[in-house]
Amino acid sequence: MRDAFISELTNLAKDDPNIILLTGDLGFGVLTDFAQKFPNQFINVGVAEQNMTAIATGLALEGFKVYTYSIANFTTLRCLEQIRNDVCYHDADVTMVSVGAGFSYGQLGVSHFATEDLAILRALPNMMVIAPSDPWEAKILTRKMAEKSGPKYLRIDKGSAGCEKVPFNDIHLGKGRIIRKGLDVTLISIGAILSEVLIAADRLSADGINARVISISSLKPLDEKIIFDACNETPGIVCVEEHTKIGGLSGAVSEICLSNGIIPGFFKKIGLNDEYPSVVGDQDFLRGVYSMSSKNIYFETMEALKNLENN
């Protein structure tokens, strides 16, 4: 997904000399090609994310289209106030790109887990929040995001749902996608953890339960219609995210449902509980430990459906 982003940005930079990529001294081997092709459109600002974001704002206010690149929380939380006061308040055309969504860097420890970013960035006015589920979607969304001015956040995952390539015009900012049709339950996920959701949907299908699977790549703006339809047309919804259960996908979905008076038959949140992980491991392993694997999604969904039946 990371390579898909940078190769598309390289394509875009060929035609747009206003594109500038800043890195906080990360991206070894990944950004090299871009840096060599466009030496005047690339700055390694050093290990200084607050300054990177301020420099990005200064460049953007002068008409550049700026990207800041780093791992996980370094391009978001470390410089959150620069993002809020400088980028967002001035509606500057800066895209914060973070690699390492959720547990992508699972062995590196809590400092490298991006598990609160969606909630925090979503709260900022003017900010667009995008989390692709696979490299193909990342490529298309990178291009579509470049067409829009203003503050944007692109959350890049090491994992990938590996969905089939869909036409360029089938992926839109602000729109969710129905990956599988179904009426027996709805599974909604954000980002690459869609891969776990699809395995869970296969197991449900083997049990005769046809789950509708919705992938949300655009948390803000959020596709309200696709969610309302799911609430109205299926018995209940399960939200899945590799992120805290507070304020991210399930938070956004519950907010728009309640404020529009639309109550799903049941509502399940699958994500990280309000705690810091205490062990490390690869992404698959941590999804298992923190109850967001395909198995968890399957059992939680089955339990919710049974409860619904018993009531």
Place this chain on the structure above:
Amino acid sequence: MPTAKNYNHGTMLLAAYIRNHIIDMTHLGGSSHVGSGLSIADILAVLYGDIMTIDPQNPKLENRDRFILSKGHAGAAVYAVLAEVGFFKPEKLKDHYQNGSVLSGHVSHKGVPGVELSTGSLGHGLGVAAGMAKSAKLRKKNHKIYALLSDGECDEGSNWEAILFASHHKLDNLVAIIDYNKIQSLDTTENTLALEPFAKKFESFGWNVIEVDGHNHTELKTAFNEANIHSNSPTVVISHTTKGKGVSFMEDSVLWHYRSPQNEEYQNAKKELLNNISRLKEVTSDA
């Protein structure tokens, strides 16, 4: 070329008007930071009245010099100078701090022509200014970027990230100005988090350092002109100032970082400032 040099009253008189507005605004608004505003009135008067290329009729003029107030709490002083040189009518200053006003205590760009950057949280302005300076270099433009910081603000680590960046990228179109009145929020800068040897710190970071009396217009003008011709590294003008300058009982006092002039204090401050304006008017008309 349009320029603030159109300001005909001389920079000393401009500074006096800025101070007069600051006292009115903080009095009417019951707002803080009067001392911080008075401290930078001369720096603003010299920049807007003599040094910078700007066009109040066309605030987004492409080749304008950019000014960023990083010590956003002195917003009243910037609003005052913008009004005086013609970005908007001075009557608007009465709105400062009032319900529904766009003239917030900390300087804001929204709805206020001439403000390049909203600030208020310290340690933001220099990095953005460095980004603007880098932009001008990339686009081969000749305008300057001025960023005015407080001394206490230099406690913020983000400034030192920007200071490293600016010298590494040889941003000789960037001029940082430090309002070095040596008083920060609770105590002196030296008692709080010592900055000295301050000039040496900048020198060791690769900056061109000029020290001036921040109330002496000749020294300020000379410094900015020197910065204009200096090449290959950014310039910092360390301006030794007096917090509360121009109102005798406010000078050099932590109290007037917070206190708003009311009743007798307001009357006394006005008397002092208006006397100074009359005196300056006589001097300029004599000339």
